[in-house]
Amino acid sequence: xxxxxxxxxxxxxxxxxxxxxxxxxxxxxxxxxxxxxxxxxxxxxxxxxxxxxxxxxxxxxxxxxxxxxxxxxxxxxxxxxxxxxxxxxxxxxxxxxxxxxxxxxxxxxxxxxxxxxxxxxxxxxxxxxxxxxxxxxxxxxxxxxxxxxxxxxxxxxxxxxxxxxxxxxxxxxxxxxxxxxxxxxxxxxxxxxxxxxxxxxxxxxxxxxxxxxxxxxxxxxxxxxxxxxxxxxxxxxxxxxxxxxxxxxxxxxxxxxxxxxxxxxxxxxxxxxxxxxxxxxxxxxxxxxxxxxxxxxxxxxxxxxxxxxxxxxxxxxxxxxxxxxxxxxxxxxxxxxxxxxxxxxxxxxxxxxxxxxxxxxxxxxxx
Numbered sequence: 001x002x003x004x005x006x007x008x009x010x011x012x013x014x015x016x017x018x019x020x021x022x023x024x025x026x027x028x029x030x031x032x033x034x035x036x037x038x039x040x041x042x043x044x045x046x047x048x049x050x051x052x053x054x055x056x057x058x059x060x061x062x063x064x065x066x067x068x069x070x071x072x073x074x075x076x077x078x079x080x081x082x083x084x085x086x087x088x089x090x091x092x093x094x095x096x097x098x099x100x101x102x103x104x105x106x107x108x109x110x111x112x113x114x115x116x117x118x119x120x121x122x123x124x125x126x127x128x129x130x131x132x133x134x135x136x137x138x139x140x141x142x143x144x145x146x147x148x149x150x151x152x153x154x155x156x157x158x159x160x161x162x163x164x165x166x167x168x169x170x171x172x173x174x175x176x177x178x179x180x181x182x183x184x185x186x187x188x189x190x191x192x193x194x195x196x197x198x199x200x201x202x203x204x205x206x207x208x209x210x211x212x213x214x215x216x217x218x219x220x221x222x223x224x225x226x227x228x229x230x231x232x233x234x235x236x237x238x239x240x241x242x243x244x245x246x247x248x249x250x251x252x253x254x255x256x257x258x259x260x261x262x263x264x265x266x267x268x269x270x271x272x273x274x275x276x277x278x279x280x281x282x283x284x285x286x287x288x289x290x291x292x293x294x295x296x297x298x299x300x301x302x303x304x305x306x307x308x309x310x311x312x313x314x315x316x317x318x319x320x321x322x323x324x325x326x327x328x329x330x331x332x333x334x335x336x337x338x339x340x341x342x343x344x345x346x347x348x349x350x351x352x353x354x355x356x357x358x359x360x361x362x363x364x365x366x367x
Contacts, residue, residue, distance in 0.1 A: 059229070062277040068307050068314070071276075075283045077320045078174050086190035088162040088173055088320020092246035092288045093201045101202040101345045107367040111335060113291075114157035114362040115256060115328035124264040125155040151360050152325075154267050154295050158360045159350055160323045163190025165357040166316040168308075173320045186355025195322075196352045201288060203248045203346030203365055205329060205336050206235045208272070218261060220254025223270025226298040227251060229277045239342040245286030248346045252329040255293040271299040279314035282321050290315060291324030291363075324348075324363065332365050339367060 062071055081091050118128045127149035135142050151158050152165065163172040164187035170178045173190050180188050208227050209215035211234060216222060232249075236242050243249055253272040259265075271294050282290065290296060297309040307313070315321040336342050345366040350359035 060280060063302065065304050065307055068276065068303060068310055071279055071314055072168065072318045075279055075314060076318045084189065085174055086163065086194040088190065088322060089288045090195065090322065092286050094246065097246040098200045101200060104202060104343060104345050105366050109335060109367045111331050111365045112362055113327045113329065113332060113365055115326060118155050122155065122264050123266050126153045127151065152358060155326055156360055157326045157328065158358050159348065160316060160325065161187055161190060161192040161357045162316060162320050162322040163187060166312050168313045168317045173317055184355060187357050188355065191354065192350045192356040192359045193352060193354045195350050199348040201246050201248055201346055203250060203344050204241055204243055205250050205252055205332055205342045206232060207252045207333050207336065209252065209254055210235065210238050220258040221272035223265065223272055224298065224300060225272040226275040227273065228275045229281045232278065232281055241342050243285045243287060246288050248289040248291065249287055250291040250327065250329060252333050253293055256328050256330050267299060271295065273298040274311050276301065276310035276314060279311060279319065282315060282319055287321060289322050289324060291327050293327055293329050295325045296323055327363065335367065341367065
């Protein structure tokens with residue numbers, strides 16, 4: 001495979017989305033598949049029910065550089081919504097999806113999903129918000145907010161723009177190139193400004209501490225623990241939910257609980273997070289955004305250096321699925337367990353920054 005093979009645009013009419021067996025075979029985005037495909041899906045489900053590992057099921061592996069390059073090609077959404085598209089998988093969030101998400105509000109309970117903004121150096125921070133009081137008088141006071149460096153990284157709650165922030169071989173989502181970014185002095189297509197009208201959809205919390213035998217007695221996953229495609233399907237069964245087109249999925253590993261108990265740790269010591277094969281789950285279900293209580297990718301991930309963070313590249317560059325990093329789900333996880341309910345209305349409003357490559361923000365979950 002050449003290094004440019006993965007850039008091939010998807011075939012005309014390939015729309016992905018929800019999948020489910022019914023009478024007469026399986027329908028996917030308006031296309032009917034034969035009963036043989038349905039039988040294969042049923043067989044895979046039976047294997048899962050029997051407790052066989054994901055490797056025993058008929059699905060692609062994603063553990064090597066060759067696997068990664070194949071997935072970049074197979075999962076690509078380039079051109080799917082047109083050559084000028086800058087929303088990516090956010091296109092899955094339709095007016096009907098927003099109305100259905102609003103109907104999930106039955107308790108009237110809202111929960112912040114951001115962590116307090118770091119205002120001092122920390123071993124896992126890299127950068128911090130330098131907040132300075134500029135004026136105090138009898139009539140009031142004002143202050144200035146300024147990051148010591150980028151808000152991207154492993155500490156600040158933020159959303160990556162779908163294009164530009166992460167690229168592979170000089171190109172981001174839908175083909176935006178390094179040269180275009182340099183010429184524009186910012187992100188010319190797929191910037192955070194594309195989301196200026198906000199995000200409102202169904203959110204699903206995947207509580208990875210519910211996976212049997214995976215969490216510590218204190219209630220977190222240890223650094224380096226990988227959550228796979230098969231694990232997400234297991235959590236759907238445990239939690240009684242199923243991801244559908246346009247959903248935001250959020251992965252809880254207990255990062256902030258561990259940090260509060262043991263103190264911050266350098267990311268070089270490991271991160272519990274998604275294994276790269278979760279990209280196939282995102283494509284299969286039509287997920288609009290993903291989020292995590294750290295930076296989403298498990299670390300160490302086992303891929304060569306040139307692959308970088310594999311899920312970041314597969315999600316952002318190939319799929320056009322934008323990523324929320326370093327969110328805080330402690331209160332959300334507690335409330336979800338109390339209600340025994342893992343779906344909710346998810347809302348977020350990035351800053352209106354033209355050509356911006358992301359935004360700090362405070363998403364909200366409402367039950």
